[in-house]
Amino acid sequence: MSKKILIINGHPNKDSFNFGLVDAYKKGAIQSGATIDEITIGDLEFDPNLQYGYQKRVEHEPDLVKSWNKIQWADHLVWVHPVWWGGLPAITKGFIDRLFVPGLAYNYRENSVWWDKLLKGKTAHIITTLDQPGWYYRLAYGRPSVNQLKKSTLKFCGIEPVKVTYVGIIKSSTTLQREKWLKKVEGLGLRNK
Numbered sequence: 001m002s003k004k005i006l007i008i009n010g011h012p013n014k015d016s017f018n019f020g021l022v023d024a025y026k027k028g029a030i031q032s033g034a035t036i037d038e039i040t041i042g043d044l045e046f047d048p049n050l051q052y053g054y055q056k057r058v059e060h061e062p063d064l065v066k067s068w069n070k071i072q073w074a075d076h077l078v079w080v081h082p083v084w085w086g087g088l089p090a091i092t093k094g095f096i097d098r099l100f101v102p103g104l105a106y107n108y109r110e111n112s113v114w115w116d117k118l119l120k121g122k123t124a125h126i127i128t129t130l131d132q133p134g135w136y137y138r139l140a141y142g143r144p145s146v147n148q149l150k151k152s153t154l155k156f157c158g159i160e161p162v163k164v165t166y167v168g169i170i171k172s173s174t175t176l177q178r179e180k181w182l183k184k185v186e187g188l189g190l191r192n193k
Helices: 017-032 062-073 090-099 134-141 144-155 175-190
Strands: 004-009 035-040 076-082 106-108 115-117 123-129 162-167
Touching: 004 017, 004 062, 017 035, 017 076, 017 123, 017 175, 035 062, 062 090, 076 144, 123 144, 123 175, 144 162, 162 175
Parallel strands: 004 035, 004 076, 076 123, 123 162
Antiparallel strands: 106 115
């Protein structure tokens, strides 16, 4: 049975290199025989603001309902996003805030500090672009976007393992370097990583 892979593009700019990375991953995954679906967060119509926190439930817009159904369907989630100010783009953070909520992604246990992870059995890969070397982002800043998405969101909800691929330095990259990154990401797709 083919692997069901959902590619989630968190870059709001269609002219960004992130869209090329999504296409490269998809090309490799299709060659492997995997079944692919996509979410381009910037194309969705939803309010990214979790207005009442968890005090009051806000109904999901149709695009969020469709997105959640895709997340439930998938065996493997591939997140592609840039790092901006050490974190995720606002629209991507809003997508997570609105969807990864109690009752869907996890449930707190009554009278306990523990919780039930409702997305167990899924795996993920984060492909993130940087304007600095990945090693520098890890050593100098502690990789805050990865900690947030990998540890505090995906693993918190039961998704593991979560692999990470850093792509950068984007701003000073040559055409040849970008071609190498695209080939590398296509290989990840081919291996369903």
